[in-house]
Amino acid sequence: MTTRIVCALALYLAVAPVLSQQAPPLPATPASGPVKGARYAIDPTHTFVLYEIGHYGTSTNRGRFSTKDGVVQIDDSGRSGRVDITMDIGSINTGVELLNRHIQSKDFLNVAEFPTGRFVADRMVFADDKVQEVKGTLTLLGRTNPITLKANRFGCYTSPLINRQVCGGDFETTVSRSQWGIDWGLNFGFEDQVRLLVQIEAVHIR
Numbered sequence: 295m296t297t298r299i300v301c302a303l304a305l306y307l308a309v310a311p312v313l314s315q316q317a318p319p320l321p322a323t324p325a326s327g328p329v330k331g332a333r334y335a336i337d338p339t340h341t342f343v344l345y346e347i348g349h350y351g352t353s354t355n356r357g358r359f360s361t362k363d364g365v366v367q368i369d370d371s372g373r374s375g376r377v378d379i380t381m382d383i384g385s386i387n388t389g390v391e392l393l394n395r396h397i398q399s400k401d402f403l404n405v406a407e408f409p410t411g412r413f414v415a416d417r418m419v420f421a422d423d424k425v426q427e428v429k430g431t432l433t434l435l436g437r438t439n440p441i442t443l444k445a446n447r448f449g450c451y452t453s454p455l456i457n458r459q460v461c462g463g464d465f466e467t468t469v470s471r472s473q474w475g476i477d478w479g480l481n482f483g484f485e486d487q488v489r490l491l492v493q494i495e496a497v498h499i500r
Contacts, residue, residue, distance in 0.1 A: 320454035320455075321454065322451040322452065322453060322454055323451060323452040323454070324449070324450075324451055324452075325450040325451050325452050325459050325461075326423050326450065327372065327420070327422070327423025327424060327450055327461070328366075328368045328372065328375070328423070328425075328450060328459075328461050329368065329372075329459065329498060330368060330369075330370055330371065330372035331368060331369065331370045331372075332367075332368050332498055332499075332500065333365060333366070333367050333368075333498075333499050333500050334365065334366040334367075334368070334461060334496035334497060334498055334499060335363075335364075335365055335496060335497050335499050336361060336363060336364035336365065336366070336379055336494065336495075336496050337460070337462075337495045337496060337497055338360060338361045338362065338363065340462065340493065340494070340495035341361045341364070341379070341462075341492075341493065341494045341495060341496075342358050342359065342360060342361065342492075342493055343358065343359045343361070343381055343490060343491070343492050344356060344357070344358045344359075344490070344491040344492075344493075345357055345358075345359075345488050345489065345490055345491075346488065346489040346491070347471075347484065347485055347487075347488045347489075348484070348485035348487070349483065349484065349485075350483040350484075351483070355388065355393075356388065357386050357387060357388040357389075357393075357394075357397065358385075358386070358387050358388075359381050359382060359383060359385055359386055359387075359411075360381070360382045360385040361379055361380065361381050361382065362380045362381065362382045362410065363379075363380055364377070364378055364379030364380060364496075365377075365378055365496075366461075366496045368418075372420070372423075373418075373420050374417055374418045374419075374420070375418045376414075376415065376416050376418075377413065377414065377415040377418070377428055377430060378412070378413075378414050378415075379412070379413045379414075379494075380410050380411070380412050381410060381411040381412070381413070382409070382410060383398075383403050383405050383408065383409055383410055383411050383434075384398060384405045384409050386398060386403070386405075401478040402476055402478055403434070403435065403476070404435060408434065408435050408436060411432065411433060411434045412432070412433045413430055413431070413432050413433075413441075414430050414431055414433075415428045415429055415430025415431075415443075416429075416430065417429040417430070423450075424445070424448045424449070425445050425448045425463065426444070426445050426448075427442055427443060427444045427445060427465075428442070428443045428445075428465065429442045430442075430443075432469070432474075434474045434476075435474050435475055435476070437473070437474045437475060439469075439473045439474065441467050441469055441490075442467060443465035443466065443467050443490075443492060444465060444466060444467065445463050445464070445465050446463070446464040446465065446466060447463045447464050448461075448462070448463030448464075449461070449462075449463060450462075453497075456497070458497055458498050459497075459498040460495055460496070460497050460498070461495070461496055461498070462493070462494045462495030462496060463493075463494065464491070464492070464493050465491075465492040465493075465494065466489065466490060466491045466492065467489075467490050468487055468488065468489050468490070469487070469488055469490060470486045470487060470488075471486055471487075471488050472486050
């Protein structure tokens with residue numbers, strides 16, 4: 295990320311919680327879609343990746359990853375753009391510490407050697423001013439495979455705390471973890487198909 299983006303996002307992250315505690319609640323103002331040609335910085339306090347995987351044909355195991363940083367660049371037509379997000383794989387939180395450590399091990403995500411994952415997209419599909427899907431690649435464990443994130447919801451608003459436009463939504467896809475060499479448990483009850491649920495918000499920088 296550029297120095298300007300880092301400084302702007304750092305200011306947002308530092309000021310927003312303080313303002314929300316000291317100032318009375320203010321309504322957010324709905325905004326039109328992303329600004330043509332604009333650059334947005336991912337807000338890591340509102341951007342996470344949740345996974346769901348079947349477990350012995352009974353319950354569903356879930357966990358959540360945090361994001362480290364990222365940017366979204368809307369093209370000049372306002373009809374597509376580019377996304378680049380880095381995930382902190384070591385931040386996995388399933389709610390069970392023993393399971394966290396297992397997922398971090400070489401059986402699954404090998405965090406010691408591959409501490410981050412990366413999603414890069416160079417195509418965004420819009421309907422009117424809303425993002426419908428994002429086509430890109432996901433890199434984990436040194437392997438890169440194509441994925442498409444489909445939007446369940448998307449919108450923009452002007453934040454009353456920082457007077458900047460914020461855009462984001464909920465996206466999802468289903469992948470086969472074996473594509474990234476994550477095959478532990480495939481022969482005794484842990485499914486290959488993994489549902490990824492992505493919540494994302496990004497702050498208009500310029």
